[in-house]
Amino acid sequence: MADQREPTVIVDDAHIVYRVQQSGGATSPLAGFKRIVTRAKPTTLREVHAVKGVSFVAYKGEAIGLIGTNGSGKSTLLRAVAGLLPVERGAIYAAGQPSLLGVNAALMNDLPGERNVVLGCLAMGMSPAEVKPKVKEIIDFSGINERGDFSSLPMRTYSSGMAARLRFAISAAKKHDVLLIDEALATGDAKFRKRSEQRVRDLRAEAGTVFLVSHSEQSIRDTCERSIWLESGKIRADGPTDEVLKEYEAFTKK
Amino acid sequence: MPQTAVADSDTGLPLKELAQRHGLGVAGRLPSLPEYTGKLWAYRHFIAYYANAKVTSSLGKTRLGMVWQVLTPLINAAVYYVIFGKILGTSNGVENFVAYLCTGVFIFGFTQSVVQAGIQAISGNLGLIRALHFPRAALPLAITFVEIRNMVASLIVLMAIALGFGEPLTLQWLLVIPIFLLQSVFNAGLALATARLGSKVADFKQLVPFIMRFWMYGSAVLYPVSRFKSAVHHPVLLHIVEANPLLVFIDLMRHALLENVELVATPWVLWTEAAAWTVLVGFGGYVYFWRGEKGYGRG
Numbered sequence: 001m002a003d004q005r006e007p008t009v010i011v012d013d014a015h016i017v018y019r020v021q022q023s024g025g026a027t028s029p030l031a032g033f034k035r036i037v038t039r040a041k042p043t044t045l046r047e048v049h050a051v052k053g054v055s056f057v058a059y060k061g062e063a064i065g066l067i068g069t070n071g072s073g074k075s076t077l078l079r080a081v082a083g084l085l086p087v088e089r090g091a092i093y094a095a096g097q098p099s100l101l102g103v104n105a106a107l108m109n110d111l112p113g114e115r116n117v118v119l120g121c122l123a124m125g126m127s128p129a130e131v132k133p134k135v136k137e138i139i140d141f142s143g144i145n146e147r148g149d150f151s152s153l154p155m156r157t158y159s160s161g162m163a164a165r166l167r168f169a170i171s172a173a174k175k176h177d178v179l180l181i182d183e184a185l186a187t188g189d190a191k192f193r194k195r196s197e198q199r200v201r202d203l204r205a206e207a208g209t210v211f212l213v214s215h216s217e218q219s220i221r222d223t224c225e226r227s228i229w230l231e232s233g234k235i236r237a238d239g240p241t242d243e244v245l246k247e248y249e250a251f252t253k254k
Numbered sequence: 255m256p257q258t259a260v261a262d263s264d265t266g267l268p269l270k271e272l273a274q275r276h277g278l279g280v281a282g283r284l285p286s287l288p289e290y291t292g293k294l295w296a297y298r299h300f301i302a303y304y305a306n307a308k309v310t311s312s313l314g315k316t317r318l319g320m321v322w323q324v325l326t327p328l329i330n331a332a333v334y335y336v337i338f339g340k341i342l343g344t345s346n347g348v349e350n351f352v353a354y355l356c357t358g359v360f361i362f363g364f365t366q367s368v369v370q371a372g373i374q375a376i377s378g379n380l381g382l383i384r385a386l387h388f389p390r391a392a393l394p395l396a397i398t399f400v401e402i403r404n405m406v407a408s409l410i411v412l413m414a415i416a417l418g419f420g421e422p423l424t425l426q427w428l429l430v431i432p433i434f435l436l437q438s439v440f441n442a443g444l445a446l447a448t449a450r451l452g453s454k455v456a457d458f459k460q461l462v463p464f465i466m467r468f469w470m471y472g473s474a475v476l477y478p479v480s481r482f483k484s485a486v487h488h489p490v491l492l493h494i495v496e497a498n499p500l501l502v503f504i505d506l507m508r509h510a511l512l513e514n515v516e517l518v519a520t521p522w523v524l525w526t527e528a529a530a531w532t533v534l535v536g537f538g539g540y541v542y543f544w545r546g547e548k549g550y551g552r553g
Binding site: 079092119122128 | 269270272273276277278279280281283296297299300303304307308310311312314315381382384385386387388548549551
């Protein structure tokens with residue numbers, strides 16, 4: 001039964017540990033010097049065990065919602081699937097190159113929106129010939145031109161919602177094998193949210209797999225039929241969205 | 255679709271085998287060097303566009319904009335002309351000292367700005383790196399191209415200065431092109447190496463100004479190369495001091511542009527050294543950067 005469907009992402013008992021270099025650990029040059037001389041482990045380097053032994057298989061054509069309270073390891077897991085963080089133990093396998101789309105993904109703020117569109121498309125590996133017809137399409141989809149010609153203004157003049165919409169539009173312009181979306185749908189207004197949910201459905205129809213991290217239960221309910229609930233780096237539940245969300249709601253209302 | 259990972263473990267198939275059967279790759283795997291080079295070549299348009307964007311955005315907020323590309327080297331040369339040519343009036347026994355000095359300052363400045371930008375090529379673009387997948391070497395290479403573009407303007411200013419201070423235009427001036435190409439490849443390797451260093455150890459950035467100043471004083475930018483022979487008496491040490499790649503590039507450029515200039519070695523030795531440094535640093539920097547590819551954007 002499992003062999004009929006093609007897996008696109010396999011996470012096999014993954015552990016992820018962050019090493020964070022903190023500023024402001026040593027309070028004086030003398031304290032810092034003492035640390036070096038005594039070879040003490042730097043207090044500024046801290047380890048955070050963010051994901052503790054997670055396993056699941058995602059299949060082609062699935063949209064999977066990742067839910068959990070703040071700091072439960074959702075974004076960390078996505079970054080590991082994208083190959084941006086190493087796993088401490090276990091392994092993550094993926095078909096093709098998963099692309100992470102996050103709202104904090106910065107492009108070049110001093111450049112106009114339309115040049116950021118070209119830059120983003122080229123950075124996703126499109127050829128200049130492919131990019132040309134896409135530019136207008138992306139800008140129209142993002143809707144940043146609805147209130148005047150914003151696409152020729154530098155991105156630093158955009159509101160955070162507009163910038164997030166443009167970034168989502170750029171990432172969604174390419175057909176991805178695996179698309180990882182981090183809270184992106186939560187930023188736009190209602191109209192844009194509707195459009196982007198439609199776009200996520202289209203991407204899925206094009207036989208990719210979509211992961212969605214969001215705190216908006218509504219957008220998870222609307223786009224994903226399967227959900228994984230992470231809590232303190234462990235999977236609490238994995239199954240149909242309705243069931244998982246019901247458990248999750250019961251947990252958070254406590 | 256109620257099917258979950260649990261169901262798969264029920265069939266008794268380990269996840270690792272399932273991944274192998276469907277040909278899934280390990281996320282975040284390091285590509286082989288030829289594979290990586292091919293990928294990088296596929297991203298050449300991105301590199302060019304990014305380099306362009308970088309120039310526009312850095313000068314975009316200034317009123318004069320692109321005019322600064324020519325103004326910067328001109329003002330740079332004017333400062334040295336006023337201090338050394340007019341106020342101090344020292345020539346250190348060098349014929350046409352202003353042209354001699356400007357050649358040193360410009361050639362050294364090329365490498366210096368590449369190193370300064372290279373340090374931040376990765377650490378200053380974490381947003382881009384964490385959001386999108388592309389061979390990370392594209393970033394240090396793009397900043398090298400930015401500096402190459404600036405250097406073209408500087409070279410034109412430099413040639414104008416040499417002509418203005420009475421140097422004749424000879425066939426030897428054509429050598430400027432191969433020297434420039436060699437130094438560009440050398441700088442690209444240096445940018446790649448410093449980009450990785452800067453991304454791993456943030457402390458390194460604090461040291462760069464001192465390293466570069468030490469390097470500048472050791473490269474005969476401000477004084478004649480004959481000083482080495484009178485100051486360094488140990489023959490091995492003298493060879494090491496005179497094999498300094500920037501000294502070699504500066505000397506070659508002086509040899510190409512100026513008449514009657516004293517060199518540290520014969521032109522043949524200098525050309526061999528320049529080629530060797532270019533291959534060593536260009537290729538070495540690339541391999542060193544590639545080996546760290548998996549780690550960029552982490553932490």
